[in-house]
Amino acid sequence: APYHDIVIVGGGAGGISAAASLLARQSDLDIAIIEPADIHYYQPGWTLVGGGVFDPTYTRRDFATLLPDGVKWIKAAVAAFEPEEHAVILEGCRVVRYGKLIVAPGLKLDWAGIEGLEETIGRNGVTSNYRYDLAPYTWELVHSFRGGKALFTQPPMPIKCAGAPQKAMYLSCDEWRRNGVLENTEVEFLNAGPSLFGVADYVPSLMEYVKAYGIDLSFGHKLVRIDGPAKKAWFETTDAEGNTKIVERDFDMIHVVPPQTAPDFVRVSPLANEAGWLDVDPATLRHAKYPDIYGLGDVAGTSNAKTAAAARKQAPVVAANVLRDMGYGRQTADAIYDGYGSCPLTVERGKVILAEFAYGGRRVPSFPKWFIDDLKPSHMAWLLKERVLPSIYWKAMLKGREPMAKPSFKQPENEAA
Ligand code: FAD
Numbered sequence: 001a002p003y004h005d006i007v008i009v010g011g012g013a014g015g016i017s018a019a020a021s022l023l024a025r026q027s028d029l030d031i032a033i034i035e036p037a038d039i040h041y042y043q044p045g046w047t048l049v050g051g052g053v054f055d056p057t058y059t060r061r062d063f064a065t066l067l068p069d070g071v072k073w074i075k076a077a078v079a080a081f082e083p084e085e086h087a088v089i090l091e092g093c094r095v096v097r098y099g100k101l102i103v104a105p106g107l108k109l110d111w112a113g114i115e116g117l118e119e120t121i122g123r124n125g126v127t128s129n130y131r132y133d134l135a136p137y138t139w140e141l142v143h144s145f146r147g148g149k150a151l152f153t154q155p156p157m158p159i160k161c162a163g164a165p166q167k168a169m170y171l172s173c174d175e176w177r178r179n180g181v182l183e184n185t186e187v188e189f190l191n192a193g194p195s196l197f198g199v200a201d202y203v204p205s206l207m208e209y210v211k212a213y214g215i216d217l218s219f220g221h222k223l224v225r226i227d228g229p230a231k232k233a234w235f236e237t238t239d240a241e242g243n244t245k246i247v248e249r250d251f252d253m254i255h256v257v258p259p260q261t262a263p264d265f266v267r268v269s270p271l272a273n274e275a276g277w278l279d280v281d282p283a284t285l286r287h288a289k290y291p292d293i294y295g296l297g298d299v300a301g302t303s304n305a306k307t308a309a310a311a312r313k314q315a316p317v318v319a320a321n322v323l324r325d326m327g328y329g330r331q332t333a334d335a336i337y338d339g340y341g342s343c344p345l346t347v348e349r350g351k352v353i354l355a356e357f358a359y360g361g362r363r364v365p366s367f368p369k370w371f372i373d374d375l376k377p378s379h380m381a382w383l384l385k386e387r388v389l390p391s392i393y394w395k396a397m398l399k400g401r402e403p404m405a406k407p408s409f410k411q412p413e414n415e416a417a
Contacts, residue, residue: 003096004032006098007096008033009101010297011037011066016067018319019400020398025319026329036076040060042061047171049136050129050142059132076094085097086101100322103293108263110258125253126254129257146184148252149249150187152188153254167346171349187216196210235249280301284317297310311397313337333409340356349382354374367380
């Protein structure tokens, strides 16, 4: 079976960044990425595709053009892990062996988890920014909307970019406010969770937009079934006594965010934690049981926000720890990830609330308050989202350039002695 010193599963935001970050530290490594897809997507751009700001093609590139020089591409999907053998099994039963393994296959969007959704998504006013081919349909629906009932849903956590369900709603409402449709429109946000946003500090500013747009908030409402041609959706709610009931809503358009889980081949593997996600240490990103395995990106069973911004900070930590464990350089301490994640909340066209936070919901703004006040809607933060972050992604993060992502290191425990 073929062997590589370092094998990376998945060539998404996390996988490519980890490869580039490794090579930026040590240029002569034997690395292979296992990635089945020809196309790589800049998913954070899909919110702006759905908002009529970006052309969809702006968010896609051929994977081959992003593969760092010297990295081998194994064009296949991983089906199973054999950590005791230092091997992964590809679909079709080919085996690849490794010295170190980095697991970054993202997460699974469970469209089938909502009854009736697959039959109607992309038609009958049912859309989602969570797919490249559907985000343009969001804009088509929003732009041509002439009033009625608009629903926006959010599934249970964790999901990637927890703010994206409401970003889609705010940009839609802003468009309707501009073209006079909002006053004839009933907008409702049906969220399976208990609050507008996981980090409470940002909620007051978001609530001002909820009020200004006249949005009805329905917490504890989980979408379970949809009938596109009949324009009806059903939600499961639970009352204080724990009794569940199903409530019905009519709609003229609905933006759906699908339930999200760990990929099946991770969930059923010895690498998973109880909830099915990759069981890595939240600080070192090394696997809890298998010290030659590391993980980053959406698959990780860590409590950070599942974002490309998180992967940008995780990649150098994984790279530093892999190289340390392989005996390169003089680094002895573990590199440490602080749980950074970021969610640029597009509250209207031209304004963003730039939520940046680490483990425990601790706010960690990158910019001084006079430039971008993270608690307030900001035009600067919009320009960052629209003009700067895409370039940071393509030209810095995926290339192993890390001006704002240098990892910190754990102090040795016996330092005082
Ligand atoms: P991905 O980038 O999804 O890559 C996973 C890769 O693994 C894919 O290339 C896939 O083909 C591959 N793969 C899958 N299965 C296998 C297999 N069996 N074997 C091998 N390879 C496999 N993040 C932000 O930072 N800011 C934002 O504003 C933001 N907005 C978002 C808006 C939307 C609508 C969406 C959908 C996402 C948004 N995100 C945002 C989240 C961000 O895109 C993800 O967190 C990020 O892409 C995660 O990187 P990843 O490498 O873990 O997964």
